[in-house]
Amino acid sequence: MNTTLNISAYKFIALPDAAELRVTLLQRAQSLQLKGTILLAEEGINLFLAGSGEAVRGFMAELNADARFSDIAPKESWSAHQPFKKMLVKVKREIIRMDHPAIHPAEGRAPAVDAQTVKRWLDQGHDDSGRPVVTLDTRNAFEVDHGTFNGAIDWRIGKFTEFPQALLDHKAELQDKTVVSFCTGGIRCEKAAIFMREAGLEHVYQLEGGILKYFEEAGDAHYTGSCFVFDERRALGADLSVSHQ
Incomplete structure (x- = not known):
């Protein structure tokens, strides 16, 4: 029970x-x-x-x-x-360590997009302006291996402090696309989206509430596997129950 x-x-x-x-x-x-x-x-x-x-x-x-x-x-x-x-x-020095002191989310968020909108964009293959949509996983590689959005960009980072350099290395691949950054609960993808905006990418959004909120509102549409969590449950399925996969 x-x-x-x-x-x-x-x-x-x-x-x-x-x-x-x-x-x-x-x-x-x-x-x-x-x-x-x-x-x-x-x-x-x-x-x-x-x-x-x-x-x-x-x-x-x-x-x-x-x-x-x-x-x-x-x-x-x-x-x-x-x-x-x-x-x-x-x-702590940061509630999620990025080691990029110029990023101050409290001073203004990057635009967020809710789960149902992301699902609709993925259903149709483009955003409401007709621009191609890509999902960008901002989590560590071992978390991604438990599950992620189908076709998500995964730079195989080992820790979040590696994200800024990874973005700079791959920035050209994201030009002229709508980028939806995502993570477990929203905190990393919020910082990531702000960094991408400051790096000059115009069409960047964060997935509001992360994967867990997406599971709650859209189920496992366009998602394969479970979502790793940092406690003894280890991973949750789309119904937010413990995954045993």
Whole structure:
């Protein structure tokens, strides 16, 4: 019986008080017997939590009460067991490391496109302007090997810090195409899309909510395999249940 609620969420928002927030959020999560990881940085928050439905939603209600986080809407899935061993709250230099300090998502996002629009574009083979559409996987190679969009561009990067150079090496291949960058939950493809825009690619979008939101809204259309997740579940299928492939 699936009694454990798993959530993931992030937001790029200026957090000069990240160190103080760490203490508050750790105490709050522990009081609710939650486990998982919360990353804080001056650029924002990234969280993965699991526990009873009541406890997880109670935590999010308190987090949403902070005006800076009022619009965070986590992606949810259920499991039979707690996939995390402990509760960690860390302050880092970046909530997703790219090592490219000029990228500041909190100052303005790249345009996002929702799951149903991506599905429609892939169904018809072009965007609404008739431009060819390509999907670009911004995840690490071992994650891609669990599953990805059919025909997705995969540069076989070993870590996200390699993405900027990979883009510069392959930029010419993306000219005059509509590029939809994607990742697990949206955080990496958001930074990637901003970097691509700044590199001069005009028609770039991020997949809103990443693969997990796509599974929730569009199922496995145009996608083969599962989606790797960084906890003991390892991979999720299109129905957001644990994949055993």
